Amino acid sequence: MAVRMGLGSRYQRWVETSGLPGGVDDAVEVEALIKELQADAPSLLPALDLQEAKTLWGRFEEVRDYYLANAPSEPRPLPEAKWSPTPAPFRILAGPSTDGPALTTLVGPYPGGGFLVGGVSFRSRNAPPTSWLEQWRREPGKANFKRVAQQEPESAPVSMSAAPPERGVWLTLIGELQSEQSTRAAIVEWAPPAAPRNLRSGLIRSSGTLVDDWDADGKPDLLFHGFGYHTGKLSLFWGAPDGPESVLDDGPGAMFSVAADLDSDGHRDFVTLISQHREEIVWFRNLGGRKFERRLLLKFHPGYGLSHLVVADFDGDGIFELAITNGDNSDFFEPPPRPDHGLRVYSAPGGWVKVTGSAPPVNGSFKSQLRELYSLPLQGAYQLATSDFDKDGDADIAVLARYARPGSEDPSFAYVKNLGQERFSAHRLPAMQGYSPMVLRAADLSGRGRAPDLLVGLRPARSKSGKSNAGPAWLVLSPE
Numbered sequence: 001m002a003v004r005m006g007l008g009s010r011y012q013r014w015v016e017t018s019g020l021p022g023g024v025d026d027a028v029e030v031e032a033l034i035k036e037l038q039a040d041a042p043s044l045l046p047a048l049d050l051q052e053a054k055t056l057w058g059r060f061e062e063v064r065d066y067y068l069a070n071a072p073s074e075p076r077p078l079p080e081a082k083w084s085p086t087p088a089p090f091r092i093l094a095g096p097s098t099d100g101p102a103l104t105t106l107v108g109p110y111p112g113g114g115f116l117v118g119g120v121s122f123r124s125r126n127a128p129p130t131s132w133l134e135q136w137r138r139e140p141g142k143a144n145f146k147r148v149a150q151q152e153p154e155s156a157p158v159s160m161s162a163a164p165p166e167r168g169v170w171l172t173l174i175g176e177l178q179s180e181q182s183t184r185a186a187i188v189e190w191a192p193p194a195a196p197r198n199l200r201s202g203l204i205r206s207s208g209t210l211v212d213d214w215d216a217d218g219k220p221d222l223l224f225h226g227f228g229y230h231t232g233k234l235s236l237f238w239g240a241p242d243g244p245e246s247v248l249d250d251g252p253g254a255m256f257s258v259a260a261d262l263d264s265d266g267h268r269d270f271v272t273l274i275s276q277h278r279e280e281i282v283w284f285r286n287l288g289g290r291k292f293e294r295r296l297l298l299k300f301h302p303g304y305g306l307s308h309l310v311v312a313d314f315d316g317d318g319i320f321e322l323a324i325t326n327g328d329n330s331d332f333f334e335p336p337p338r339p340d341h342g343l344r345v346y347s348a349p350g351g352w353v354k355v356t357g358s359a360p361p362v363n364g365s366f367k368s369q370l371r372e373l374y375s376l377p378l379q380g381a382y383q384l385a386t387s388d389f390d391k392d393g394d395a396d397i398a399v400l401a402r403y404a405r406p407g408s409e410d411p412s413f414a415y416v417k418n419l420g421q422e423r424f425s426a427h428r429l430p431a432m433q434g435y436s437p438m439v440l441r442a443a444d445l446s447g448r449g450r451a452p453d454l455l456v457g458l459r460p461a462r463s464k465s466g467k468s469n470a471g472p473a474w475l476v477l478s479p480e
């Protein structure tokens, strides 16, 4: 929590070196931080006063004491999931071992065939990490893979979407791996094997871009997620990567969005997951004319660690449901287990038109009129993908998890099969316990329209001594 609020050691170092209140950027940072504190602890900071900034760090102990005094003495018990005895019906096809620890930040099907993977490599302790981007193909009829193109982008790629025909993909480069205020993120175009071409740079540290046509003019619009740190930006670039910008949100934590016409009014909407300390799911309802109405659908406390989101019609009634994962826990080197981590599916009884959002708090969380259809406790539930994996006509869910409790049977991958009638069964994949997954996307690598494969990007597995090991940077889960 303290780190999310900017009160961790990194913030202390920044205060010590910046000589508060410093320049304009510092004042923006400090104002954002004070607003956060006011929202969370109104009795502590009743009025916004930038002069407070001069003594803010000196008051850290007051802030800490506030939380210690108001926190329960014992953590809530951890709920246990009900797992089916049948393992998840996937087999693991691991990619080749890398020559050093690698963190994969992007996986996804390439429109021209095969799939893309990208991330950073840590070849030695003293050298800066190297960013990499590769195109792979699965050899027909075999379980081996062939790398067909590779590049070293400026920073790690975090999202991809199809560019106009013949132009490959648009990739978003993160800028900096850690959450911070730098503006080194970029959008590039890549048509392998050529070098990526820069389309827009100087962007705030990003968690990716979603492409759709929200003003229905036939030109692609780019929804850019400037995650930032204390401040950030959720922006639309109209018509092209370098098109005019509309800022929809200037807070930090915009992480991921999905596009859908949620209320079936003919205008494409999008639903955005905002993490960092805010932990919101927001529906940006398209009013036409490049105008959006912001409807808060769900809001949680920071312990939830919102991480990913999909929209699908799980019960086949023609109305979308939302499925989300809560599982970010990366504020600590040895993160404590969290009672609220897991997968949750929400429906909108009566349809989305009636959902107005921003309802008062219920049980410590803000809930709108959405109904929780299903939940699965899962430590570190981090990304999910939905598709009809068993080809029985309904959408199922695959989930990866990052924070299995040491020595437990917590899975790092779960398959949630849709049984119909609002029932689901949850299956683990014990063979995945040796891997540390990071990103997940569905992709039909067979190209035969059968059940889709799952592309899984990995992060370095840590040995007991805390050392990071080399190993595969990615794997494919192929349906059995």
Ligand SMILES: [Ca+2]
Pocket (backbone or CB within 6 Å): 212, 213, 214, 215, 216, 217, 218, 219, 220, 221, 238, 239
């Ligand atoms: Ca457009």
Ligand SMILES: [Ca+2]
Pocket (backbone or CB within 6 Å): 260, 261, 262, 263, 264, 265, 266, 267, 268, 269, 285, 286
């Ligand atoms: Ca709509």
Ligand SMILES: [Ca+2]
Pocket (backbone or CB within 6 Å): 312, 313, 314, 315, 316, 317, 318, 319, 320, 321
């Ligand atoms: Ca439905």
Ligand SMILES: [Ca+2]
Pocket (backbone or CB within 6 Å): 387, 388, 389, 390, 391, 392, 393, 394, 395, 396, 418
């Ligand atoms: Ca199914």
